[in-house]
Amino acid sequence: MAKKSKQYDYDLGEVKRLIGETDKNYREIAAETGCPYASVVYHGRKIRGRVNRMRQEEIQAEQQQPQSLLALAQETQEEPTVLSGGTTLSISRNEIHIQNAEQEAAKMIKAARAMGLTKINITIDR
Structure with a gap:
């Protein structure tokens, strides 16, 4: 059966x-x-x-992180202290996968803020 x-x-x-x-x-x-x-x-x-x-x-x-670098920059309203003597900071990352690029850029911005910089240049190379 x-x-x-x-x-x-x-x-x-x-x-x-x-x-x-x-x-x-x-x-x-x-x-x-x-x-x-x-x-x-x-x-x-x-x-x-x-x-x-x-x-x-x-x-x-990833969903909890800010959606763009602009949102990340606007999120922090701290008043940084400017370093004297026109300090230049160069941070570079090579061969970053596109999915991780925003996180890496956010880390660079955070490092620049920690050093008291008020302006940075971000370059994207092919």
Whole structure:
């Protein structure tokens, strides 16, 4: 005698909406909708992509950072002390991946502020 498959009563559209529009984890969605966890994971990976926990943390960290260098510069309203004698500071980074460029530029701006500089030049070379 063949084993009967389990029958579930859930709204797949609601499952997909929760996956796409909320930050709920798969277990929460499965519990809320009555959809089997494996099915939620299957559809979640199709909608959200296969993102492991470490990459998810990186994405969240990037989203929490200022969206642009201008926003970063406007965020700090400190009055820096100007160094005497026209001090020149040169910081360079080579072969930075485009995804990390904004973070590296932010570090350079922070270093310039720490030295009390009020103006900097940023150059992007190909």
